[in-house]
Amino acid sequence: LELPQAGAIRPQITYSVPRFPTPSTSTSTHITHRAPFNTAYNNCAIETCCDWDHSVSLLIRCLFCTSAAISIIPKTAKMGGKVDAYIDIASLYSYITFYHIIKNQELLAAHGVQIEFVAPFPSPCTVTWVTLSISIHPVLLGAINAASGNKPPWSLPAKAKYGNFDARRSSVRVGKPDITTPDSFMERSMTVLPLRVLHFIKANYSDAVYQTAWHWFLHCFWEPPNANLTKPDVLAKTLADAPRQYPGDTRDRLFSEADVKKILEGAATQEIKDSVKAKTQEAIERGAFGAPWFWVVNDEGKGEPFFGSDRFHYMYEYLGVPYQDIAILPPQGKSAKL
Known part of the structure; x- marks a missing residue:
């Protein structure tokens, strides 16, 4: 997972996340990050977890900052409007x-x-x-x-x-x-x-x-x-x-x-x-x-x-x-x- 360059303003960046092993799916996940984590990315820790319910999802949480909003969407999901x-x-x-x-x-x-x-x-x-x-x-x-x-x-x-x-x-x-x-x-x-x-x-x-x-x-x-x-x-x-x-x-x-x-x-x-x-x-x-x-x-x-x-x-x-x-x-x- 690569973070955007420090100092970027309101990036709209899509990350490709490797597929996690699951019992019944081969779906990968796209993550859209709508704001920079902070100005010093080396101080920002990332925590991930998976929830395999009816669709693939990936939770990414920043442990230190509160300035990030992350939208998580299955790659195979039909996008809305x-x-x-x-x-x-x-x-x-x-x-x-x-x-x-x-x-x-x-x-x-x-x-x-x-x-x-x-x-x-x-x-x-x-x-x-x-x-x-x-x-x-x-x-x-x-x-x-x-x-x-x-x-x-x-x-x-x-x-x-x-x-x-x-x-x-x-x-x-x-x-x-x-x-x-x-x-x-x-x-x-x-x-x-x-x-x-x-x-x-x-x-x-x-x-x-x-x-x-x-x-x-x-x-x-x-x-x-x-x-x-x-x-x-x-x-x-x-x-x-x-x-x-x-x-x-x-x-x-x-x-x-x-x-x-x-x-x-x-x-x-x-x-x-x-x-x-x-x-x-x-x-x-x-x-x-x-x-x-x-x-x-x-x-x-x-x-x-x-x-x-x-x-x-x-x-x-x-x-x-x-x-x-x-x-x-x-x-x-x-x-x-x-």
């Missing part, structure tokens, strides 16, 4: 999409769906059977609209009027009844600064921190008193006020004063600016004309686009994830409407 979700803070239906995903992440995990907020150093060491992953990417909706020629829903009066009904219904259905459209929405919708912040957090903090930051930003933007995250001072205060868990206990803070300073400085670098542009361009090249936009690859390697927060049933069907569709129930006695 991948969902790339492109969302913007200024998109109401991106908020609904995000909340649907995190609200259902435990159930999705039970079906082998891994929510990848693309953390470079997940902790502690974990072993996961991965059959499907969903990755969340911050993108600038205004740039997508401009590139595709699309116009915001409120630019058409009839659509804007209907949109009020649909927004209320969608918010209540997903479990976010307090969502309200902020005043001066056009000004606030230019969310490039908070998107850069999210890209920096994604590249430098854990999966849990990135997820909480996303949820907190969406909450502050869309729920009273509706923070204007396009203003640097408001953005800094929002970061400083972010709870370690949201929703949950708000007494502990997610970021220290030093963290906030580092994040804001890092978000202003050319590298992070280019990162936002690159992910937005990736969505455009995959056909995006709005948000949330999804690019979904099934277990046969075929990719298709999906659009909107109400298309999960189509995605689950495409990916082979079991779900229960909307169905009219038979009448129960006097409750029949017709």
Whole structure:
């Protein structure tokens, strides 16, 4: 077993592991290592064990560090798919999409769906059977609209009027009844600064921190008193006020004063600016004309686009994830409407 070179950043490395003698199988195992063990690999010990149940598996555990996440997959196993979700803070239906995903992440995990907020150093060491992953990417909706020629829903009066009904219904259905459209929405919708912040957090903090930051930003933007995250001072205060868990206990803070300073400085670098542009361009090249936009690859390697927060049933069907569709129930006695 060869470790990656010291100093490597977020490697995606597949190791070939020699076949272990087993009673009934000749299957070898692939191991995907998603983060460097540490900066001095000669101090990192590896422990292996085997579990021969119905399929071949190999457990590798680092005895010293807690910064490694290892996915272990039988070489003969049929791989699942991948969902790339492109969302913007200024998109109401991106908020609904995000909340649907995190609200259902435990159930999705039970079906082998891994929510990848693309953390470079997940902790502690974990072993996961991965059959499907969903990755969340911050993108600038205004740039997508401009590139595709699309116009915001409120630019058409009839659509804007209907949109009020649909927004209320969608918010209540997903479990976010307090969502309200902020005043001066056009000004606030230019969310490039908070998107850069999210890209920096994604590249430098854990999966849990990135997820909480996303949820907190969406909450502050869309729920009273509706923070204007396009203003640097408001953005800094929002970061400083972010709870370690949201929703949950708000007494502990997610970021220290030093963290906030580092994040804001890092978000202003050319590298992070280019990162936002690159992910937005990736969505455009995959056909995006709005948000949330999804690019979904099934277990046969075929990719298709999906659009909107109400298309999960189509995605689950495409990916082979079991779900229960909307169905009219038979009448129960006097409750029949017709």
